[in-house]
Amino acid sequence: MLQVFDFPFQAMGSPCSVQFYADSAARAEDVFRSVQTRIEALEQRYSRYRDDSLLSEINRRAGTGVKTALDAETFALLQYADRCYLESQQLFDVTSGVLRRLWGPRQTQLPPKQEVAALLPLIGWHKVQWSDDAIYLPQTGMELDFGGIVKEYAADVAVGICHQHGIRHGIIELGGDISVIGPLPDGQGWPVAIRDPRQPDKVVAQFRLAAGAVASSGDYERFLLIDGVRYSHLLNPKTGWPVAGLRAVSIVAQHCVVAGSVATIAMLKAKNGLAWLHGSGLPFLCCQSNGRLIDRLQH
Amino acid sequence: MKTKKMTNAVKRLQCAALLLPGLSQTAVAGRVEETYNADFQYGHYSESNQRMEVDIFQGALSAPIGSAMTASVNLVRDMVSGASPVYNFKDANGQVRQFISGASPTSSCGKSICEQRDAISSGLTYFFDGASVNVGGGFSREHDYTSRYFNTNLSFDFNKKLTTVNFGASAAFDEIAPSPSTWNSRDSAFKAHKTSQQYLLGVTQIIDKESLLQSNITFGYHSGFLSDPYKWVAFYDGNAFSDFQQDKRPRERFEWAWLNQYVRHFGQFNDAALHLDYRFSTNDWGINAHTFEASWHQPIIDDWQIIPRFRYYSQDKADFYQTVFSGRSEAYSSFSSDYRLAGFGAISAGLKLSKEIKSIGYAESLKFQTGVEYYDHSSNYQLGGNGSNNFSNFSYYLVTASFNLKF
Numbered sequence: 001m002l003q004v005f006d007f008p009f010q011a012m013g014s015p016c017s018v019q020f021y022a023d024s025a026a027r028a029e030d031v032f033r034s035v036q037t038r039i040e041a042l043e044q045r046y047s048r049y050r051d052d053s054l055l056s057e058i059n060r061r062a063g064t065g066v067k068t069a070l071d072a073e074t075f076a077l078l079q080y081a082d083r084c085y086l087e088s089q090q091l092f093d094v095t096s097g098v099l100r101r102l103w104g105p106r107q108t109q110l111p112p113k114q115e116v117a118a119l120l121p122l123i124g125w126h127k128v129q130w131s132d133d134a135i136y137l138p139q140t141g142m143e144l145d146f147g148g149i150v151k152e153y154a155a156d157v158a159v160g161i162c163h164q165h166g167i168r169h170g171i172i173e174l175g176g177d178i179s180v181i182g183p184l185p186d187g188q189g190w191p192v193a194i195r196d197p198r199q200p201d202k203v204v205a206q207f208r209l210a211a212g213a214v215a216s217s218g219d220y221e222r223f224l225l226i227d228g229v230r231y232s233h234l235l236n237p238k239t240g241w242p243v244a245g246l247r248a249v250s251i252v253a254q255h256c257v258v259a260g261s262v263a264t265i266a267m268l269k270a271k272n273g274l275a276w277l278h279g280s281g282l283p284f285l286c287c288q289s290n291g292r293l294i295d296r297l298q299h
Numbered sequence: 300m301k302t303k304k305m306t307n308a309v310k311r312l313q314c315a316a317l318l319l320p321g322l323s324q325t326a327v328a329g330r331v332e333e334t335y336n337a338d339f340q341y342g343h344y345s346e347s348n349q350r351m352e353v354d355i356f357q358g359a360l361s362a363p364i365g366s367a368m369t370a371s372v373n374l375v376r377d378m379v380s381g382a383s384p385v386y387n388f389k390d391a392n393g394q395v396r397q398f399i400s401g402a403s404p405t406s407s408c409g410k411s412i413c414e415q416r417d418a419i420s421s422g423l424t425y426f427f428d429g430a431s432v433n434v435g436g437g438f439s440r441e442h443d444y445t446s447r448y449f450n451t452n453l454s455f456d457f458n459k460k461l462t463t464v465n466f467g468a469s470a471a472f473d474e475i476a477p478s479p480s481t482w483n484s485r486d487s488a489f490k491a492h493k494t495s496q497q498y499l500l501g502v503t504q505i506i507d508k509e510s511l512l513q514s515n516i517t518f519g520y521h522s523g524f525l526s527d528p529y530k531w532v533a534f535y536d537g538n539a540f541s542d543f544q545q546d547k548r549p550r551e552r553f554e555w556a557w558l559n560q561y562v563r564h565f566g567q568f569n570d571a572a573l574h575l576d577y578r579f580s581t582n583d584w585g586i587n588a589h590t591f592e593a594s595w596h597q598p599i600i601d602d603w604q605i606i607p608r609f610r611y612y613s614q615d616k617a618d619f620y621q622t623v624f625s626g627r628s629e630a631y632s633s634f635s636s637d638y639r640l641a642g643f644g645a646i647s648a649g650l651k652l653s654k655e656i657k658s659i660g661y662a663e664s665l666k667f668q669t670g671v672e673y674y675d676h677s678s679n680y681q682l683g684g685n686g687s688n689n690f691s692n693f694s695y696y697l698v699t700a701s702f703n704l705k706f
Contacts, residue, residue, distance in 0.1 A: 038321075058676030076319045087308040156675035157321040164459065166428050253309075255316045262309060280309050 007032040014175025021169040031165045046150045063140030091268035096237035097145030116240040152260030155179035179256040183210035197248035213256035217263035218248025247271030252283040319395040336361045340701035347694045351381040376414040386531035416441040418423045429456040446473045467499035477528035491524030513560040522554040544628045554582035572596040585618035613682040616642035638691040644680025666703040
């Protein structure tokens with residue numbers, strides 16, 4: 001007899017949960033352990049907050065002349081990052097994280113323009129030297145950051161692990177990004193709610209998701225409030241300034257990693273983001289800077 | 300949620316995402332296809348020398364019931380007209396020749412055979428985690444033949460779904476009531492029965508992400524009236540005609556068949572796939588048969604696909620088959636001169652072309668397919684054959700057109 005099991009946990013700096021139907025508690029526990037172990041391993045390798053991560057090692061060696069060896073998974077993630085860079089006209093740039101030195105979450109005033117300009121030469125994915133077995137950041141101070149990719153990828157990987165264990169009905173949430181393992185046992189989709197970017201306790205859209213994933217990007221939690229103006233945590237790699245145009249975007253796609261990067265690209269495209277979303281063909285929900293909501297989830 | 304046509308940017312992102320390790324290729328939810336599926340097919344079969352012509356109409360519908368079940372129903376109508384071989388005889392020179400039933404002015408279509416066959420079958424499949432059960436049945440009727448059949452199939456997945464084991468069983472109960480005709484001497488109240496049972500054990504093994512191997516063994520047992528009520532056998536003393544009897548076959552037949560199929564995908568050739576099949580069958584009537592088939596499934600562009608196919612078949616003759624018999628019929632317990640029980644070989648080749656249109660209106664996809672097949676039956680093609688039955692050689696072609704709608 002199938003029972004539902006819910007495992008809340010903390011990973012990648014966010015609240016996460018795995019909820020699914022299994023025939024016994026012991027089996028459910030096994031599946032959850034495999035998922036949690038895999039997600040922790042991804043965090044351990046790709047977190048920029050951990051000194052012992054592969055990512056920190058790559059960043060520490062920037063400009064030192066020492067390459068870092070790559071495994072197949074990291075290479076695949078870099079290829080994906082490369083695709084995001086190409087499809088976004090160089091706006092989705094995994095080297096733009098250096099800007100966070102000036103646009104940190106505890107910033108109370110705008111950084112001086114010259115300092116922002118001084119960081120721009122450290123940004124540019126095209127400058128990175130990488131091949132299928134090694135990567136090297138050619139300038140001291142350059143940084144790689146898989147924000148907008150790894151957490152979403154982890155949600156997809158978790159779904160794959162559940163499928164391997166024969167789990168057919170369930171849903172995974174990693175810090176707001178959702179990936180469906182399979183519909184409810186009666187075939188219905190899981191209820192999914194999208195919050196108001198400015199009032200987290202208010203729901204702006206609700207729908208059912210039987211397969212695929214939803215990912216969001218926007219000024220939900222991370223933003224800077226300087227002199228009463230909200231600045232997005234998403235930074236334009238060409239200007240070094242926060243993007244303005246859309247408050248939040250949620251995308252439905254088959255894979256969470258695609259939903260996440262499409263949402264991020266739309267945000268980075270600022271005032272051109274909405275038109276790009278309309279053309280993308282994917283179902284989306286978008287909140288414009290004036291608070292207007294565009295709901296294309298059912299189309 | 301419905302997905303519209305996606306831009307190339309999104310498609311390229313999706314392709315790039317599929318290269319990431321650990322991603323499920325498809326968001327599977329059990330194995331139930333959560334779509335309705337409707338098929339319609341028309342086929343025209345035409346034998347050489349204006350013999351048999353068949354028009355085939357087929358419709359099928361399958362629908363999900365809840366998340367773990369699918370139901371299907373299938374309808375077929377065949378319209379048969381033409382003529383067929385009735386018996387063999389020796390001409391004035393002692394050469395064996397074939398007698399073909401001629402035109403019949405009393406029949407509805409002016410040919411000696413004008414028949415219609417209607418069949419309906421349906422099935423229900425229930426999907427468990429790693430297993431599925433199917434039960435089904437059907438009914439088919441033509442003016443002189445009625446068949447009722449039942450089948451069941453169990454399928455289990457093992458080894459992380461890389462191995463699937465199938466068990467199948469089916470039974471058919473047929474009633475034969477040959478209609479009065481020039482070639483049926485039995486009285487009009489004559490009725491005969493035939494029962495068939497068949498069992499299948501099969502294994503499908505996914506070898507790697509590019510290839511799979513399937514092997515099935517089937518055992519069949521048929522009993523009852525297995526003769527052809529419209530075929531005759533001629534007996535000769537030397538070259539002198541001595542007896543003429545209706546086809547008479549044993550009342551039982553055991554058969555074994557072994558089918559092996561290998562499928563290999565070629566990503567470098569635009570996702571083409573090669574299918575290779577070999578089937579061996581043998582029965583206690585003495586017929587051993589080999590079938591070899593190869594097809595190449597080649598996607599071109601814009602969801603067009605072309606499938607060339609080649610098939611070779613060879614069988615030995617049945618123990619009680621002779622072109623014509625010598626002596627008198629009392630000397631034989633069974634006798635038949637039906638060309639289908641002779642030793643022969645056949646070569647057929649075909650080509651199919653299909654086009655799929657994705658997401659049009661409310662439909663998920665619409666697929667058109669058209670095909671042509673040519674079949675050549677010759678006693679020369681038999682493995683180790685001597686061409687002694689060349690008088691019964693013939694060929695046919697088959698053209699088909701179908702469309703499939705998923706919604």
